Amino acid sequence: MAIRHGELRQPELTLIQKIFQINWSMWLLVGLCVGVGLAMQFSAANGSWDPWASRQFSKYAVFAVAMLVLAVTDIRVVLRYAYVVYALNLMLLIFVEVKGAMGGGAMRWISIPFLGTFQPSETMKFVLVLALARYFHKLSYEDVGRVTYLITPALLIAAPMLLVLRQPDLGTAIVIAGGGAVMFILAGVRWWKFALIGGAIVASSPFIWGMLHDYQKRRILVLLNPESDPLNSGYHILQSKIAMGAGGISGRGFTKGSQSHLNFLPEKQTDFIFTMLAEEFGLLGCLVLMGLYLILMYYGFVVALRAKSQFGRLLAMGCMVTFSFYVFINIAMVMGVIPVVGLPLPLVSYGGSALMAVMLGFALIMNVYVHRDIRIGRQGDAGG
Structure with missing residues (x-):
């Protein structure tokens, strides 16, 4: 029996059906991680909600609702406006170059009246994944194998990465580059091309070294021997190691x-908040947080594997790998495994821009989950 055109189309979900389809477990896990951060920010302020925990909670409340709104937004709308969102975020990065606000010796923020400051480089980590997911969605496997089709996504990565490096923000630039590279791998780009790129990076390492700022070079040089500069470049990592070692198995206790609390640990509410968690709750506290992270990662990868559209698979997997990369860099940094690059711990560190960016990534994953059974053609239409 012949099947008439449109008979196999996926029925449209109503708003109520979409609400019931939301991955509430993921939403709650995100809230639990934020709760850990609020507790540590409370401790960092010596047992006070101000100035960090109260502000962070207010921002989380707004972003938590926004996550649900984005989760039930039609995934084809998300696909359609992916490039628009990317272009707007790129324009904000350019605006930082023109009229950015200084902070911590770098120009990374935009000052917004009545709202405070915003860091466009944070959201670009996940907006880039969104744009690349749309681009690779429309390509066939044969197209991905052609070098000419890879020029555009390479430029999509290079433009924000270079702008972020100028701020300067090496950690965020690494995450942007890493997330972009993962999208190439997920799309099916052959490994030998990455080998060529790796060889080119190695060959150009003297040029890259020359582009680094003096403080970035010092951080790299003191990585293996922090004691060589204990009061300057090695100070952060030495204090971090002392604090983590002091925590032992069960820690010294909350706010203790x-x-x-004697202000030896720098940036305790942001980049080094994992170190404070280790000192106060010990190895057990760290394992609990990392357990929450692992569960979130598991949920994200399962969502990606269950999605029936190429766009959904690439978007969910790309956001989750970027999040995983983000977590690894911060924890490795405070443990002294890699140089200090100034990257916050996702969902836990204080900072509205970083919190919004990570919750945006999870909102996109939740959107894929709600629309996991919808097949999307290369032109963005739903099919059977």
Whole structure:
């Protein structure tokens, strides 16, 4: 029996059906991770909600609702406006170059009246994944194998990466580059091309070294021997190691960490908040947080594998790998495995821009989950 055109089309979900389809477990896990961050920010302020925890909670409340709104938005609308969102975020990065706000010796923020400051480089980590997911969605496997089709996505990665490096923000630039490279791999780009790129990077390493700022070079040089510059470039990592070691198995107790509360530990509410967690709750506290992260990662990868559209698979997997990369860099940094690059711990560190960016990534994953059974053609239409 012949099947008439449109008979196999996926029925449209109503708003109520979409609400019931939301991955509430993921939404709650995100809230639990934020809760850990609020507790540590409370401790960092010596047992006070101000100035960090109260502000962070207010921002989380807004973003938590926004996550649900984005989760039920038609995935084809998300696909359609992916490039528009990317272009707007890129324009904000350019605006930082023109009229950015200084902070911590870098120009990374935009000052917005009545709203405070915003860091466009944070959201670009996940907006880039969104744009690349749309681009690779429309390509066939044969197209991905042609070098000419890879020029455009390479430029999509290079433009924000170079702008972020100029701020300067090496950590965020690494995450942007890493997330972009993962999208190439997920799309099916052959490994030998990455080998060529790797060889080119190695060959150009003297040029890259020359582009680094002096403080970035010092951080790399003191990585293996922080004691060589204990009061300057090696100070952060030495204090971090002392605090983590002092925590032991079960920690010194909530709000009782000496390194953080005597102000030996720098950036305790942002980049080094994992160190404060280790000092106050020990190895057990760190394992609990990492367990929450692993569950979130598991959920994200399962969502990607269940999606029936190429766009959904690439978007969910790309966002989750970027998040995983983000977590790894921060924890490795505070443990002294890699140089200090100034990257916050996702969902836990204080900072509205970083919190919004990570929750945006999870909102996109939740959107894929709600629309996991919808097949999307290369032109963005739903099919059977």
